[in-house]
Amino acid sequence: MEALRAEHLDKRYGADETEVWALRDIGLVPARRDRRALGPSGAGKSTLIKVLGLVTRADHGDLWMNGERVLDDGAPVADVGELRRSHLGFVFQKANLIPFLSRGRTWRSPARSASGSRPCARADELLADYQASATAATPSRTR
Ligand SMILES: Nc1ncnc2c1ncn2[C@@H]1O[C@H](COP(=O)(O)OP(=O)(O)OP(=O)(O)O)[C@@H](O)[C@H]1O
Numbered sequence: 001m002e003a004l005r006a007e008h009l010d011k012r013y014g015a016d017e018t019e020v021w022a023l024r025d026i027g028l029v030p031a032r033r034d035r036r037a038l039g040p041s042g043a044g045k046s047t048l049i050k051v052l053g054l055v056t057r058a059d060h061g062d063l064w065m066n067g068e069r070v071l072d073d074g075a076p077v078a079d080v081g082e083l084r085r086s087h088l089g090f091v092f093q094k095a096n097l098i099p100f101l102s103r104g105r106t107w108r109s110p111a112r113s114a115s116g117s118r119p120c121a122r123a124d125e126l127l128a129d130y131q132a133s134a135t136a137a138t139p140s141r142t143r
């Protein structure tokens with residue numbers, strides 16, 4: 001089953017002379033292990049990640065996660081909070097990091113509030129998968 005499918009995503013910031021189309025008619029079905037969004041500054045990478053991560057609302061477009069319809073023409077039609085808690089995660093490069101926690105602890109802290117049988121183990125798996133385990137004990141703001 002597809003982990004993710006997006007169709008016709010639009011996201012526009014501002015209006016009139018300040019209007020910017022950050023996303024316009026974007027569709028994608030990433031492979032399960034796709035993990036990069038590449039493009040020049042301003043191409044819309046962060047906006048796309050935030051829309052797919054259910055942090056920012058798309059103006060229009062349809063989204064499915066694991067076959068479940070999540071957005072219908074931009075409107076949430078699923079339990080977005082539960083999806084965010086159980087299936088989605090963000091690791092910020094600088095902003096919002098907790099300065100006194102190691103990277104490993106930073107990854108594990110949201111996992112503790114997630115449902116599932118072994119959330120911390122899952123966080124550790126993801127950490128290793130992203131090849132960051134070697135630096136897991138490093139304070140998160142220093143690298
Ligand atoms: N909150 C906002 N308000 C207004 N315009 C925005 C906002 N966020 C992004 N934009 C604009 O939307 C467009 C896409 O921005 P976005 O941050 O998604 O690009 P990006 O590919 O992540 O860029 P970068 O590589 O610099 O991080 C840019 O023109 C940007 O100025």
Ligand SMILES: [Mg+2]
Nearest residue numbers: 044045046047
């Ligand atoms: Mg960006």
